[in-house]
Each structure stands twice: as C-alpha cells, then as structure tokens.
Amino acid sequence: MTDVAIREPSSLRNKLLSVWENRWTTRLMPFVILLLIAFAFSLATGGRFLASRNLTIILNQALVVATVATGGTFIFATGNVNLAMGATTVLCETVSAMAFLAILDAGGSVELGLVVMFVISVILAVFIMGFSAILSTKLNVRVLYVTIVMMTLLAAIQQALLGGSTLTIPSKITRMLANNNVHYIIFGVFFAFAVVIFHFTKIGRTLRFIGTNEICAHQTGKFKKDYLLLAFVIGGLGMGLGAMVAIIRSGSVSITTLSSLNMDTMLAIVLGGMSVFGGSKSFVYAGVIGAVTVTALQNGMVMVGVDSNLIQGVRGLLFLLLVAAAQKRPHGLPAPEG
Amino acid sequence: MKKIFALLLSMAMILAVLPLTSLAQEKYIIGVAFQNVTSDTEIQKDYYTNELAPALGMEFIFSEAIKDTETLVTFIENCYAKGAVGIINYYTAGRGRGAEAADQYEMFFITQASKLDDATLDLEYNLGNCGASVDGMARAYTAAMESVLADGENHSVLMCTTAAVGQVAASHYYSTQAMLETMQNKYNLTYSKSIDEIINTDSPGEVDTGNPNIKIFLVPGTDNDKTLATISTPLQSGDYDIFVAVSGYANYTSAIAEVERAKNMDIKVVATASIEKQTLTGFTTLDPLGNPILNAVILNPLNVANAFCAAAIYNALNGGAEALKDADGNAAQLFVNPWPCPDAETYANIAKLDTEHDTYVINADDLQRLMVTSNPDANHDSYAEYLMELADIDAIIARKIK
Incomplete structure (x- = not known):
C-alpha cells in the first residue's frame, strides 16, 4: 500500500486516523478512559471503588506523580523527553531530608528545618534541571542524551550520599x-501556577x-x-515540590525510594493525552489525569x-500501547507537526 | 469512534463481571507485602494459599516487590480498599510508617523483622514482629565462619551486609558483627574502628584489619543489582577467597564462578537460604575447580514465621490481640531460630520439609496450637515457647519425615 492509498479519504484507516487525531478526541479521551475505569471497577467492587475514602486514597497515591508530571509537561511540550525526572526528585528528597535531620540534630527548631528542607529541595531541583537544559543547548546535545547522563550521575550521587x-x-x-x-496545598498552588503559565x-x-x-x-x-x-526550570520546580510531597507521604528515603517514578511520570503524561512529541496537543492537566x-x-x-505479577505487566503494556499510538506522525512533514 | 467506544465498553463489562463470584465469600482478607519476589516467594505464596488460607479462613493478597516505604503504604491502602483487615509485612525498613498506615485504617500489622520500631510500639493495631533470632543468626554465622576458616590458612572475606547499617534488619547487623568478631579472634585482627562503626559505614569499602594478609571488604545495601556491580571490583582482584552474604547468594553465583575460572581459585560461599531447589543445586553443583558452589548455609525457616504471623493476626481478629502483646501491652518481638546447615548431606534431610501438608513444619493441624479459637491459652509466651521447640531441626525431621 502506498502513501497515496493511505491518504485516500475513503479508506477505513484514514477515517480512524482522522477520528484519533481530532482535537476533541485527544482532549476527551483521557477523561473517558478514566471514567470507564471508574465505572468498571465500581461495578466490579459493588461501589466500593467510588467510596469517598477510596477516592481520597487514590488522590493521595497519585499526588507525587501528579506534581512531578505537571512540571514534566512543560518539558514534554517542547518535544523532548526527560529521563532524569525521577532521579532529580529522589536526590532532592535525599539532600533536603539530610539537611532537615542535620538541623534537628544540631538543636534547630522543626520550623526552621522544614523551611530549609523546602528551599533546598526546590532550589536544587531547579538548578539540576537548569543545568541540564544549558548542557543540552550549549553543547548542542539532544535533551534525551543529556538526561540519560544526568539520571546516571544523580543516582550515583544519591548512592554516595546514602549508601545502604x-x-x-x-x-x-x-x-x-x-x-x-x-501536600494538597503544595500541589494545588503549583498546579494553578502551571495552568496559568502553560495556557494563558x-x-x-x-x-x-x-x-x-x-x-x-x-x-x-x-x-x-x-x-x-524555562521549561526545565518549571519542570524542576515540579520535581522539587514533588520531593516534598513524597517526604510528607512516606517520611523515609533510601537508595530504592521512588525507583519507578520516572516511568510512572512518563506513563502519566502519555496516558493523560499528551503526545510524546509535545506540540499543540499538550495540556498541563495531562500529567494529573494520567497519574490519577x-x-x-x-x-x-x-x-x-x-x-x-500481572499488575506491573498491565501497566507496562498500557504504556507500550499508548506510546505506539502517540508515535503516529503525519506523513512527509518536516517536523513533528509540520 | 463508535468502534473504539464499543471496545472500551466491552473491556469494562469484562472487568465488571469477572470478579463477582468472589464477592459472596466472607473471609478475612490479609495483605502480604513481600520485599522481594524471588523463587522462594512462590513457595511461600503456595504455603499461604494452600495451607494457611483454608485453615484460618483467610484470603491473602500478595504484593509486588516492595522497594520503598511509598510502595508499602500504597499497598496497605489498596488492601484496605479491598477490605483487608491485616497486613503481614516483610519490608523491614518501612515497618514504622507501615504500622502507622495500618493503624490509621484499623488493620492489624505484623512485620517479619528482628528489631521493633520503638516509635510504633504502642499503636493499637501493631502486633509487633516475628523475625529471625538475632542470637540464633549470630551463632549460626559464627559456626559457618569457623567451619570455612578451620583449615588454618589465611583467608580474606567479602561480606554483603545488606540491611545491617543502622540495624534496618537487626539479624543482618548481628550476623555481620558475629563474623567480624570471629575473624578478629581467629587472626588477632586489630580493627582501626569499632565493629559497630565498621558495620554502620554507609558505603562499601575495605576494613582496616591491621594484618596485610587478611582482608575484609564490606558491601552494604539492599539493592541486589547495585551490590552485584559493587562486588565486581574486589572479587576480580582475586584477593578474596570467601564470599559471605547475610541474605541470599543466588544473584552473585555467576560473578563468583567467573572469577574462580579466571583466577583458578576456589571461593567459598556462605549465605542465608531457604528450603528450595536452588539451595540443593548450590550444594550439588560444582564450581570450575570441582568444589561445591555453596559451602554452608543458614536456613531461614520462612514458613514458620509466616504461620506465626498469620496466626497472630487471626488471634487478634478473634479477640486475642492483647494476649500477643508484651506485659506493658506493647507490640512484641518473637524470634524464629535459623537452622545451620554445613553440608549437602544435612541439607538432603532438611529439603524433605515444607513441600506438602504432611511435611510442612507447621501444617493446618499444628496451627491449632497457635489459634485462640482452639487453644484459649495461646499467647505471647506460648508462641515463644513453640518457637524455641522449632529450633531443633533434628526433632522436626524425626516428627515430619516418615
């Protein structure tokens, strides 16, 4: 089948493609999928899935990924994939927790410790992401490669800091x-900020x-x-705040903490309806919808x-399907969207 | 568009219909949070599902590998959402936060660990720990080290201390301490730091032994892949002819065999293991120099701890929660004694245990002794007494293997 045949208006494939690429499909599909999941599980559990306490549980569980993913959408919107989001978040969590404990050990007040922890986490994340962006643009190296290096480097630093x-x-x-x-306030304020910056x-x-x-x-x-x-700085802000949300939730940091965060964040962004190529179909709420x-x-x-054993497999399969779907580019155009 | 919706709706209906059959059954739902998912996890799952579940009227939900506290809390919350009333936790580093989360949702919580988290002792739903006896582990590792050092030669040791730092797993700490003391006594070593400081060093490194002919290299950390990467350099130096792990050894066999082949040397292996095929394989498979891969193991009676944990939760659900706590009403510590196993012949007998109903060290019949519904006197002291009886592996074999 040639390209000409593929573009034939009457072909089934083309019709499906036009439905798939319709902007309303893109915008509404994540909500439809979420509603269907809620509907199906609600039926399967006799309504317990939609009980208010379970919805609170889901919200709490999604909050770390949602915060990091909200920042991550700024980077994804530019058509770049960042593989160092998880490593950055965890390193910020580690360094800020160490600072907090050091202040307590030195006899400092809890309030002072919390402020220092918060400031260190945000500044460090913004610095790491800013540095990554500068590395990429100054050395003219693709963002993907820079973030792979950063991911390894940050994990090594965390290993050196924490050991066992x-x-x-x-x-x-x-x-x-x-x-x-x-944790809700941190997320809410950052999300509102992100919506304004991204859409207005x-x-x-x-x-x-x-x-x-x-x-x-x-x-x-x-x-x-x-x-x-700018995208990396705002992304870094999300990672620094995500680290704070993670500390509030679990209260502990080890070398294995949030080891799947990067994969979860990317899955959330893609599942939330964003193309892996970013562009005009990017929405800042994609990360939140996806995380939930x-x-x-x-x-x-x-x-x-x-x-x-199947749960992890289902998540991986879902990610694969969504990436495959989002990989579809129009034929013959010089850039992701022409 | 209609086709896509039709597909999604049909998926939703399948999901809705599949589990309806299980909703009608009334059982205690218990979450089991595994720290690792390995071959012995499957053996434990079989025991939970086929022996403990029918005997205690329970349904068990098994977790994926719990790698951090966040995942543990998420698993506890999801179990609560399913209607679980208890959690058996293997992730020792998260036992404090896990106990709090379970308490918040009014779920009984017990951890397979050797050291209680002091901050959560008084939580109403925290039943405490049932974990490897630290004294028993120390004795077993001392005996194993003495057996591999018995030839009178100089030996250097590479030790994977897993969660010994900060006593995240107290049994790992005391096992490492016992081995360092054994080395010290055997070779009159003069460590430049205290043994406590040596064990609590976060990063891997060589211990200053004061004797250039005796080297000791410690590798802390619970991430098996990172540990494997870390041990490569010291192993490949050819300086270390004894490899000791305070947890499993299987991840490291290839790396060890490679060095044995390349350096034409025998590296003796001492590790913790459980009753499974892999342990027998370790004892019976020969390395490139014709010696067994595995030289001595400390067997962890996993299903004994599993039975006690499940029975403790059962009792708590049947009004016996207080009887399991200590004299002050706090969460209590129960100790399971390991079974030292110095050679293949000893293991051949032990391997016959824990394979089916008749050979389970604690089967449904034995379980009656632990349940308040059949034994109203079941309490913390009777549990401890029973655990002491189970330290005698020969007696168990005589009773279970006909």
Missing part, C-alpha cells in the same frame, strides 16, 4: 504536615510552538535555548484481585 542507610523523618512531623494538608501566557504558547515545529519557532524569533531553559488514571487502575486491580 535509610533516612527517616520523624512520623509526628510528617503526620503534622499531612494533617494540615500541606506567551511562555506556554511558545513551548507548544517549539514542540509543534522547532524550525518555524526559531524563524519567528522563538529561540529554543531560552524557552527550553494509573493509580486508579492499580488500586482497582488490587481490589478485584488481579495477581500482583
């Missing part, structure tokens, strides 16, 4: 933060433009290096009694 030990934040402190909804400012439009067609963007004066740095969907899927599978 586990850092534990006293549970009364994490409980106090959770009881005061600090020139920055968001330009990032999507770069993802749509980098060459056109460059020719109209939207220089990738500047905006890539993945979490709901996992929660539901446990509730209906799916074997634990």
